[in-house]
Amino acid sequence: MAWWKVSAARRDVNPDLASERERPSFNVETLTNILDGGVEETRIRRAVVSLVIKDPIFSREYMYFKTRPERYEGAIRNTLHMQRKIKEMGWDENGREVKYIYRALNGELGLNIHNVFRKTLNALGSDEQIAKWMPLAMDYKILGTYAQTELGHGTYLRGLETTATFDPTTQEFIIDTPQITATKWWPGDLGKTSTHAMVLAQLCSNGQNYGMHPFIVQIRSLKDHSSLPGISVGDIGPKMAFENVDNGYLIMRNIRIPKENMLSRYSQVLPDGSYVKSGSDKINYFSMTAVRVSILRDEVLEALMKACTISVRYSAVRRQSELKPGDREPKILDYQTQQHKLLPLVASCYAIDFTIKYVNTFYNNAFSEIRMENFNSLPELHALTAGIKALATEICSNGVEVCRKACGGHGYSLYSGLPSLYTKVTASCTYEGENTVLHLQVARFLVKCFAAAQSGTPLPTSTAYLSSPSASGCQAATPIDFLNPEVYLKAYECRAYRLIASAARKLQNLVQSGVEQHLAWNSSSVELVKASIAHSHFLTVKIFISALNSLPDQPDVKAVLKRLCDLYALHGIFTSAGDFLQHGYLSGKQLDVVNTAYLGLLAELRTYYCLQLLQRKSQYDMMSVLGCSRFAPAVLQLC
Secondary structure: OOHHHHHHHHOOOOHHHHHHHOOOOOOHHHHHHHHHOOHHHHHHHHHHHHHHHHOHHHOOOOHHHOOHHHHHHHHHHHHHHHHHHHHHHOOOOOOHHHHHHHHHOOOOOOOHHHHHHHHHHHHHOOHHHHHHHHHHHHOOOOOEEEEOOEOOOOOOHHHOOOEEEEEOOOOEEEEEOOOHHHOEEOOOOOOOOOOEEEEEEEEEEOOEEEEEEEEEEEOEOOOOOOEOOOEEEEEOOOOOOOOOOOOEEEEEOOEEEEHHHEOOOOEEEOOOOOEEEOOOHHHHHHHHHHHHHHHHHHHHHHHHHHHHHHHHHHHHHOEOOOOOOOOOOOEHHHOHHHHHHHHHHHHHHHHHHHHHHHHHHHHHHHHHHHHOOOOOOHHHHHHHHHHHHHHHHHHHHHHHHHHHHHOHHHHHOHHHOHHHHHHHHHHHHOOOOOHHHHHHHHHHHHHHHHHHHHOOOOOOHHHHHHHOOOOOOOOOOOOOHHHOHHHHHHHHHHHHHHHHHHHHHHHHHHHHOOOOHHHHHHHOHHHHHHHHHHHHHHHHHHHHHHHHHOOOOOHHHHHHHHHHHHHHHHHHHHHOHHHHHHOOOOOHHHHHHHHHHHHHHHHHHHHHEEEHHHOOOOOOOOOOOOOOOOEHHHHHHHO
């Protein structure tokens, strides 16, 4: 029997790890239930995870030795087997069990973009279109992809070059790739798998361009899977990660599709070629918003949670050098530098987790309103999801790499799991919106809100603080003062306000001096990105504090989460000190006090909480893996 099977069978636990787990200062199970959303949610999640672990078809053995075709075939096999399991267990396709099985198998599933195809159809299709296409997609009688990104354009959707020209004589749209840069490039499931594509194209009718709209285009035969006439489609080749996904390219040469294949819940072309719409022009961007929401928890945060678990557990058993001459080598988690690398990332896991739950609730409420043709929340929803996506993906991708380096040479081995986590999560900084572009989109929203605030116009909830700026500086004087959420939240609010105000006024002054709007925007773009980051960072701190205040009365659990919130907030001040000093809200002396409080938190968390915060019972069970150290026993329990 292989050594790793022997270890798994005996359930051997390193004594150093066991000692950390023996001293929790809070009820780990209670915290797990809070993170899951209740006792029943924990029970269901564990049952699903147990099912996945016990099923030999889902085995990940020898994963690092498989070829790219083997990874692709295995992912498709996993997906189809998963669908059989869902039906066998009688689970609702949109139920909690399905959410957990997707999460447990994350990374080794195929047909992921088929789900985006379905979500887009459900969000933008008419009732008739949903009735026609959704049963086919649900039963995998057709396999869909979402063909948006082109070789020449990605996040800038108005620049897409694929055209859909309406022909009133035949009541058809003509889908065309007019030049090489209009080639659809990157869609998952396109290279080998999909039979149909949700093609995003410029709608042209009666000589007028009405902008980007979604169209269902069949690209492969349902009989022999060969590409249809006029279609050039294939795989784009090896990538930095995602070996199991067949990202592809698509060229369409004057492909004719029925008029009814344009998704028409909110816009349509009449038989005479006239265009009719209801609601916002931006509704056709809604699919990207939906995907951003879904990837944040299931892909982006998941990667950092796993990386924190691996690196903190490693740091609790790895011993290195001498702290006190002549003594036994200490655990590297006892070094302040290691705590500084890892514990703020554990706190970030919690901050992002609570933020994602908030974003999900906001999205669901907005979607319900949009269904009722109320589009008022769409601009705020776009800004919220774009800003949080950009901030969270940067934190998580950079954080995974910090975790990898924190494990020294062992972090370079694929066996650690860390390189694979990094090469996968780093892609999230680009897909579903490149982060710099997203921050600039958020900045446009913030500049408009700032102007509205100056005129006394009511603002959306997320930007209401722009109507009431703080005129004075921070009054806190001691480390204890800076552990008060009201104090550090106000610091983040003032930082965001002043960076937004500064960028908006610079932009306004440039325009008033005669600089053209687009040049003024470009000349202010660095400050605008900083303003968006500050705003999004402020929201995560505010949401974390709000989540704490809404928790049930569990003093021990609230105490550890409060310390994590403190650490997340003070680490942000520690690493972005210039922003807080720039406009005089904090003084240099106060910053020294913040640093003292921050370093004190590292020691406290290491001593009491660390490993229980990372609780994790198996390689599949990551929902409860969030953690740090007074929470140290807790982090290890959570590992």
